[in-house]
Amino acid sequence: REKDASKRQQLVKEAVAKVAGSSAKARSAGLKDLADAMDSFEKDLVGLAESNSSMGQLLERCDRVRDVDMVQLGVRLEDRGTGGYIWMFDDREAMEVEQKEAEEKAKAAVRQKVQNKLNQKVKELELAEKA
DSSP states (O other), X not given: OHHHHHHHXXXXXXXXXXXXXXXXXXXXXXXXXXXXXXXXXXXHHHHHHHTTOOHHHHHHHHHHIIIIIHHHHTEEEEEXXXXXXXXXXXXXHHHHHHHHHHHHHHHHHHHHHHHHHHHHHHHHHHHHHHO
8 A cells, every 4th residue: 555655656746747837838828827727736636645645536636627627717628548638728607517417417327326226125125025
């Protein structure tokens, strides 16, 4: 576990080093809010890695930068698998609507899963009562 945390810490630091300078370029292009958000994200990742946070916590912060921080700025981040991501400016309100729809869909899926489990338990109970 300690070995995993050390490796995770090293990988995060390497990833942050790869994007070093990106915030300065954004800032010099007049994108101060974007640069500030990315600086904060990078610092948070390093801090999480240094405190031996779990991979889940690191991924939660990655999700938050994509789903909250960037959406507030009207920036869409699209994952490109192991090839990183691309970003583009987009309509903030449209992105917020998309997020709400995705959240509702996820909630509906959870409700359906619980309903399916309940239905299965009811069937099991009925079979047990018949036996």
